[in-house]
Amino acid sequence: MGTTVTLKDDSVGFVETQHFTFAYPPDELKLESGEKIGPVTLAFETYGTLSEAKSNAILIFHALSGDAHAAGFHEGDDNPGWWDNMIGPGKAFDTDKYFVICANVIGGCKGSTGPSSLNPRTHRPYGLDFPVITVRDMVNAQRHLVDHLGINQLLSIAGGSMGGMQVLEWMVSYPERVRSAIPIATAISHSPQQIAFNEVGRQAIMADPLWNGGDYYRGPSPDNGLSVARMVGHITYMSDKSMAEKFGRRFRGSRQFLKFTPDFEIEGYLQHQGNSFVKRFDANSYLYVTKAIDLFDTLAGKKLGEVFKGIDTRVLVIAFKSDWLYPAYQSQEIVKACKLAGLDVTYCDIDSSYGHDAFLLETEEETHLIKYFLKKVSQGELSVDYEI
Amino acid sequence: MGTTVTLKDDSVGFVETQHFTFAYPPDELKLESGEKIGPVTLAFETYGTLSEAKSNAILIFHALSGDAHAAGFHEGDDNPGWWDNMIGPGKAFDTDKYFVICANVIGGCKGSTGPSSLNPRTHRPYGLDFPVITVRDMVNAQRHLVDHLGINQLLSIAGGSMGGMQVLEWMVSYPERVRSAIPIATAISHSPQQIAFNEVGRQAIMADPLWNGGDYYRGPSPDNGLSVARMVGHITYMSDKSMAEKFGRRFRGSRQFLKFTPDFEIEGYLQHQGNSFVKRFDANSYLYVTKAIDLFDTLAGKKLGEVFKGIDTRVLVIAFKSDWLYPAYQSQEIVKACKLAGLDVTYCDIDSSYGHDAFLLETEEETHLIKYFLKKVSQGELSVDYEI
Numbered sequence: 001m002g003t004t005v006t007l008k009d010d011s012v013g014f015v016e017t018q019h020f021t022f023a024y025p026p027d028e029l030k031l032e033s034g035e036k037i038g039p040v041t042l043a044f045e046t047y048g049t050l051s052e053a054k055s056n057a058i059l060i061f062h063a064l065s066g067d068a069h070a071a072g073f074h075e076g077d078d079n080p081g082w083w084d085n086m087i088g089p090g091k092a093f094d095t096d097k098y099f100v101i102c103a104n105v106i107g108g109c110k111g112s113t114g115p116s117s118l119n120p121r122t123h124r125p126y127g128l129d130f131p132v133i134t135v136r137d138m139v140n141a142q143r144h145l146v147d148h149l150g151i152n153q154l155l156s157i158a159g160g161s162m163g164g165m166q167v168l169e170w171m172v173s174y175p176e177r178v179r180s181a182i183p184i185a186t187a188i189s190h191s192p193q194q195i196a197f198n199e200v201g202r203q204a205i206m207a208d209p210l211w212n213g214g215d216y217y218r219g220p221s222p223d224n225g226l227s228v229a230r231m232v233g234h235i236t237y238m239s240d241k242s243m244a245e246k247f248g249r250r251f252r253g254s255r256q257f258l259k260f261t262p263d264f265e266i267e268g269y270l271q272h273q274g275n276s277f278v279k280r281f282d283a284n285s286y287l288y289v290t291k292a293i294d295l296f297d298t299l300a301g302k303k304l305g306e307v308f309k310g311i312d313t314r315v316l317v318i319a320f321k322s323d324w325l326y327p328a329y330q331s332q333e334i335v336k337a338c339k340l341a342g343l344d345v346t347y348c349d350i351d352s353s354y355g356h357d358a359f360l361l362e363t364e365e366e367t368h369l370i371k372y373f374l375k376k377v378s379q380g381e382l383s384v385d386y387e388i
Numbered sequence: 389m390g391t392t393v394t395l396k397d398d399s400v401g402f403v404e405t406q407h408f409t410f411a412y413p414p415d416e417l418k419l420e421s422g423e424k425i426g427p428v429t430l431a432f433e434t435y436g437t438l439s440e441a442k443s444n445a446i447l448i449f450h451a452l453s454g455d456a457h458a459a460g461f462h463e464g465d466d467n468p469g470w471w472d473n474m475i476g477p478g479k480a481f482d483t484d485k486y487f488v489i490c491a492n493v494i495g496g497c498k499g500s501t502g503p504s505s506l507n508p509r510t511h512r513p514y515g516l517d518f519p520v521i522t523v524r525d526m527v528n529a530q531r532h533l534v535d536h537l538g539i540n541q542l543l544s545i546a547g548g549s550m551g552g553m554q555v556l557e558w559m560v561s562y563p564e565r566v567r568s569a570i571p572i573a574t575a576i577s578h579s580p581q582q583i584a585f586n587e588v589g590r591q592a593i594m595a596d597p598l599w600n601g602g603d604y605y606r607g608p609s610p611d612n613g614l615s616v617a618r619m620v621g622h623i624t625y626m627s628d629k630s631m632a633e634k635f636g637r638r639f640r641g642s643r644q645f646l647k648f649t650p651d652f653e654i655e656g657y658l659q660h661q662g663n664s665f666v667k668r669f670d671a672n673s674y675l676y677v678t679k680a681i682d683l684f685d686t687l688a689g690k691k692l693g694e695v696f697k698g699i700d701t702r703v704l705v706i707a708f709k710s711d712w713l714y715p716a717y718q719s720q721e722i723v724k725a726c727k728l729a730g731l732d733v734t735y736c737d738i739d740s741s742y743g744h745d746a747f748l749l750e751t752e753e754e755t756h757l758i759k760y761f762l763k764k765v766s767q768g769e770l771s772v773d774y775e776i
Contacts, residue, residue, distance in 0.1 A: 033645040035645075128647050131645075132645040132646075132647060189637060190637070191628060191631070191632060191637075192631040192632055192634075192635045192636060192637065192652065192653075192654040193623065193626075193627075193628045193631045193632075195637075195652050195654050195655065196619075196622075196623045196631065196654050196655070196658055197623060199619070199650070199652075199654070199655045199658055200616060200619045200620050200623065200658065202648055203615070203616050203619060203658075203659070203662070204592055204595075204616045206648065207592075207595075207596065207612035207613065207615070207616055208595065209597060214647075224595035225595065227591070227595070228588060228591050228592045228595055228616065231584075231587070231588045231591060232588050232620060234584075235581065235584045235585060235588065238581075239581075240579060240581045240715070243579070243580040243581045243584065244579060244580055244581075246580075247580045248580060249577060249578070249579075249580065249583075249685060257421040257423075257519075257520040258520075259516050259520060259602075259675075260590055260594065260675050260679060262587065263679075263682070263683075264580065264583050264587075264682070265580075266580040266583050266584050266587070267583065267584070267587045270584055270587055270588070270591075271591070274591070287647075287648050291648060291651075294651070294652070295651075297637060324712065327628070
């Protein structure tokens with residue numbers, strides 16, 4: 001064991017995931033469905049130092065398959081956190097200035113309470129006894145963490161994809177607790193096409209006999225189903241163009257008439273993505289978290305101008321031209337909702353060929369936008385705390 | 389039993405599927421893979437009357453899940469053929485003027501030889517003993533049928549999606565046997581994104597334990613896997629916009645927190661499509677036919693200008709603006725290849741919100757374009773045969 005990582009100057013270094021447990025019965029967390037759950041544990045990490053005034057905290061949200069490990073390295077692991085190129089000294093979320101927090105969502109399987117956690121009532125994994133959760137429930141759980149950390153108001157909140165939904169949900173649920181917000185490659189409500197892709201993934205999992213109605217924790221997991229679900233996901237994360245650039249029609253070997261092992265590089269890539277995903281993700285969590293995304297609807301019958309009414313949050317909306325899973329028109333809808341509510345909103349549609357994955361890859365452009373945005377947000381009240 | 393169909397004046401009426409068997413051993417059909425197969429049966433239908441000069445024949449090609457039954461009604465069945473609104477007296481493919489032929493592809497499961505057919509060597513269904521087939525193999529088999537019908541030159545060939553690939557393959561394989569060609573919503577070679585969607589469907593089928601390595605004909609079929617494959621397909625056949633218009637975010641019932649039966653109308657629609665597909669399609673055929681599509685590459689390392697070099701076919705290329713599975717740029721590539729080879733080519737990008745399905749739905753626009761095109765093609769040599 002031991003790591004071979006050489007830390008660069010702009011790395012947050014070695015980090016550890018922490019755990020915060022709350023909502024012990026009878027003070028269970030009430031969910032949007034009406035059901036209750038408790039105790040609830042959130043896995044989280046922090047980077048940088050909270051200022052004395054506790055005014056420099058930024059909450060980061062991960063996407064569907066992410067976790068609390070957003071930056072730096074875990075001891076013995078060469079792979080950095082999922083947004084390491086954005087969080088660190090001098091980076092977009094500059095840990096010399098800001099105190100950055102990232103928590104795993106409830107319903108997940110990366111240390112926060114989810115369907116694979118022990119149900120205190122039965123002392124067995126929840127499985128499908130776990131209640132349906134929503135993005136609002138995720139946000140409510142995080143609010144307990146922010147309270148626990150003694151932070152009254154967050155300087156900013158940021159995230160892409162499902163992370164962006166949490167940004168929007170924080171804005172409407174706890175407007176007084178966020179000074180600024182950065183929703184990236186996301187939507188004000190999930191579209192039927194987006195629901196459809198998630199539903200196919202769920203059907204693939206539930207079609208796997210090993211899924212067994214969600215009760216598989218004592219035996220083999222429904223890896224085949226989860227793998228297919230992940231493959232569908234990966235297609236939607238890339239663009240037609242980025243696939244063409246990365247794989248073209250290249251064959252993996254010399255033969256072209258195989259029955260039916262992957263002939264093409266793109267097929268091998270998808271299979272690899274599926275196979276590696278099942279080692280790190282729980283199939284039931286995939287069901288619960290995708291359902292939370294699908295239920296996400298900030299609009300919910302309201303007029304667009306009413307969504308952010310009465311809110312005073314400064315907003316930076318970022319979209320990517322080749323993202324067809326969360327197309328730019330959905331980000332523009334967020335911008336319009338902000339404008340109709342009189343919010344100070346900036347919009348940028350980054351010219352990228354990476355598709356939806358761009359929010360994890362176009363770090364140079366994002367850094368430029370986010371650094372400047374956070375600088376403007378910080379100016380005034382916070383200018384005493386640090387040099388800008 | 390009995391049908392309640394009331395025939396309209398522009399219907400081809402009641403039709404029957406015919407069968408043509410050829411390539412008896414030792415004259416087996418040689419396939420692109422080098423393998424041989426025989427005897428080969430093609431299921432086909434014809435509409436209209438072949439002229440004495442045998443110069444008014446049009447060959448129509450079906451898409452992935454289609455069959456030989458393109459128009460009219462089968463006795464006892466209320467549902468017309470899959471392109472009935474395009475084929476009939478006075479319609480786009482006017483059966484008062486033209487002799488229209490449509491055959492089920494080899495590898496399929498609708499009467500033509502495919503993996504569910506009996507292997508004459510074993511007297512059991514082929515299963516995975518069926519050889520890998522390509523679009524060229526499909527076209528070579530059809531050429532035997534055209535020979536059998538005594539037709540030297542086809543007035544036109546037309547089809548959408550995989551049908552369009554057969555159009556392009558006929559153009560390059562038998563250029564002297566086609567006077568004109570109508571490739572619709574198709575591509576000159578399958579892109580990695582298109583391959584990826586097919587591969588997910590194949591993986592879903594093969595992940596189903598009932599698939600059993602393709603040997604399931606004596607037991608239950610891998611319906612769960614095939615259903616998931618079809619659901620993926622259906623998402624790609626529609627557009628973001630058409631899904632929003634047709635389903636929006638409407639719930640099926642009043643409850644929203646189900647685990648995990650379909651909450652949304654779009655989910656119910658996909659499930660219905662999956663469930664009904666497994667009753668009419670063979671899982672192994674899905675593997676073979678999607679693989680044929682994926683292997684389709686008219687370009688195959690050639691320069692675009694060389695694809696149709698030396699060919700003298702008049703071409704009408706049709707694309708649809710909201711088709712993101714076979715985007716318009718792919719049709720434009722066909723147009724460019726035609727122009728570079730000096731072909732007389734007309735291009736139309738129809739403004740439709742139906743996505744890829746548009747080639748089956750935008751019949752008014754298609755009729756207008758195709759009628760005029762066929763009229764121009766027929767003028768001159770054929771003007772004696774019938775009134776235009």
